[in-house]
Amino acid sequence: MxxxxxxxxxxxxxxxxxxxxxxxxxxxxxxxxxxxxxxxxxxxxxxxxxxxxxxxxxxxxxxxxxxxxxxxxxxxxxxxxxxxxxxxxxxxxxxxxxxxxxxxxxxxxxxxxxxxxxxxxxxxxxxxxxxxxxxxxxxxxxxxxxxxxxxxxxxxxxxxxxxxxxxxxxxxxxETERATDGLALSSRNAYLSAEQRTQARALSQQLQWLAHQVREGAVPLAQLEAQAMAQLSAQGWQPDYLTVRQRHDLQCPADHARQAPLVALGAARLGGTRLIDNLEF
Structure with missing residues (x-):
C-alpha cells in the first residue's frame, strides 16, 4: 500500500x-x-x-x-x-x-x-x-x-x-454498519462515556418506533414526529430533529403517501456528542 x-x-x-x-x-x-x-x-x-x-x-x-x-x-x-x-x-x-x-x-x-x-x-x-x-x-x-x-x-x-x-x-x-445494540457506527461515538454509550441506542430505537407508527397510519405525521422528539428528550437527549421524509428528495410526504419509500432521520445530542442516524422503510 x-x-x-x-x-x-x-x-x-x-x-x-x-x-x-x-x-x-x-x-x-x-x-x-x-x-x-x-x-x-x-x-x-x-x-x-x-x-x-x-x-x-x-x-x-x-x-x-x-x-x-x-x-x-x-x-x-x-x-x-x-x-x-x-x-x-x-x-x-x-x-x-x-x-x-x-x-x-x-x-x-x-x-x-x-x-x-x-x-x-x-x-x-x-x-x-x-x-x-x-x-x-x-x-x-x-x-x-x-x-x-x-x-x-x-x-x-x-x-x-x-x-x-x-x-x-x-x-x-x-448500508449503515451498526453495533450489536443497533447504534450506528460513528467516529464521534468515541466521545461517549460508558453510561452514554448504553443510552445511545435510544436514537435508533426511536427511529424504529417512528417508522412503525407512520406505517400504521392512524396518527398525523407531525404529531408522531413531535411525540418521538418528546420521548427522546425525556431520556436526556437534546434532539434537533426526528422526522420522516421521502427517500428521493427528503421532502415531507403527504399523509396519504405513507406506503411510499420513506426514511426516518434523526439528529440529537447526548451530553456534548451529536449523533445522527436514519432508517429506510
Missing part, C-alpha cells in the same frame, strides 16, 4: 492503474469505513482512501480542532483491508490557497435537516468532495466512489452534484 500526501504524488501513484474506486474519509476509522473499502475493492483493481479532516464543513463552535486524528492506526487498518493507496494531504496540500471557489448545493436539498442546524455544512462537503474527485479521477477518466448511508442527506447531495456536473463517477451507497 502506498501512502501519499500531495496531489502530484497521488496522480503519479495512480498512473497506469485504470479507473479507481474511491472512499473519502476524515480518518479515525471504524468498521463502517472498512466496509466501504471492501465494497470499493469489488468495483475496481485500485482502491484509494483519503484521510482529511475538512475545515470547511465545521462550524466555528464545532470539533474541528479536537476531531481525532489517528493516521498511523488508520493506515494499518486500510492496509489490512487491501487498500492500494492512501491519500493523506495536509491542509496546505489540498488548499494551497484560500478556497474561495466553492460548490453551492441546491438549497431545497441542502438547507434542510442537517443544513438547517449546520449552516454551510453541505457547501463545505461538496467543495472538498469535488476537489477530492478532481484529485483522484482527474487523470483516470472517472471511476467509482463509495459512501455510507449513515450520512443519508450527504449521500443524496453528492449524488445530485455528480449528476448536475455530469461527472464520470458512479456513486455507491452502502
Amino acid at each position: 502506498q501512502i501519499v500526501h500531495t496531489i502530484e504524488d497521488l496522480r503519479h501513484a495512480l498512473a497506469g492503474r485504470g479507473r479507481p474506486a474511491f472512499v473519502p474519509t476524515m480518518g479515525n476509522l471504524h468498521a463502517g469505513h472498512l466496509a466501504l473499502v471492501r465494497e470499493a475493492r469489488r468495483h475496481a483493481d485500485t482502491t484509494v482512501a483519503s484521510i482529511f479532516v475538512n475545515r470547511l464543513q465545521f462550524l466555528p463552535h464545532e470539533d474541528f480542532d479536537s476531531y481525532p486524528r489517528t493516521l498511523q492506526d488508520d493506515c494499518e487498518q486500510l492496509e489490512a483491508q487491501g487498500c492500494g493507496i492512501v491519500f493523506a494531504p495536509k491542509e496546505q496540500d489540498l488548499y494551497p490557497q484560500p478556497q474561495t471557489y466553492k460548490v453551492q448545493p441546491d438549497a431545497a436539498l441542502a438547507d434542510i435537516l442537517e443544513g438547517q442546524f449546520r449552516p454551510g455544512f453541505f457547501t463545505g462537503v461538496c467543495t472538498v468532495v469535488m476537489k477530492l474527485f478532481a484529485c483522484v479521477f482527474g487523470s483516470t477518466g472517472g471511476g467509482v466512489a463509495v459512501f455510507g448511508k449513515k450520512d443519508y442527506q450527504q449521500l443524496l447531495v453528492i449524488r445530485h452534484m455528480v449528476q448536475q456536473f455530469a461527472l464520470p463517477i458512479s456513486i455507491i451507497g452502502l
Whole structure:
C-alpha cells in the first residue's frame, strides 16, 4: 500500500492503474469505513482512501480542532483491508490557497435537516468532495466512489452534484454498519462515556418506533414526529430533529403517501456528542 500526501504524488501513484474506486474519509476509522473499502475493492483493481479532516464543513463552535486524528492506526487498518493507496494531504496540500471557489448545493436539498442546524455544512462537503474527485479521477477518466448511508442527506447531495456536473463517477451507497445494540457506527461515538454509550441506542430505537407508527397510519405525521422528539428528550437527549421524509428528495410526504419509500432521520445530542442516524422503510 502506498501512502501519499500531495496531489502530484497521488496522480503519479495512480498512473497506469485504470479507473479507481474511491472512499473519502476524515480518518479515525471504524468498521463502517472498512466496509466501504471492501465494497470499493469489488468495483475496481485500485482502491484509494483519503484521510482529511475538512475545515470547511465545521462550524466555528464545532470539533474541528479536537476531531481525532489517528493516521498511523488508520493506515494499518486500510492496509489490512487491501487498500492500494492512501491519500493523506495536509491542509496546505489540498488548499494551497484560500478556497474561495466553492460548490453551492441546491438549497431545497441542502438547507434542510442537517443544513438547517449546520449552516454551510453541505457547501463545505461538496467543495472538498469535488476537489477530492478532481484529485483522484482527474487523470483516470472517472471511476467509482463509495459512501455510507449513515450520512443519508450527504449521500443524496453528492449524488445530485455528480449528476448536475455530469461527472464520470458512479456513486455507491452502502448500508449503515451498526453495533450489536443497533447504534450506528460513528467516529464521534468515541466521545461517549460508558453510561452514554448504553443510552445511545435510544436514537435508533426511536427511529424504529417512528417508522412503525407512520406505517400504521392512524396518527398525523407531525404529531408522531413531535411525540418521538418528546420521548427522546425525556431520556436526556437534546434532539434537533426526528422526522420522516421521502427517500428521493427528503421532502415531507403527504399523509396519504405513507406506503411510499420513506426514511426516518434523526439528529440529537447526548451530553456534548451529536449523533445522527436514519432508517429506510
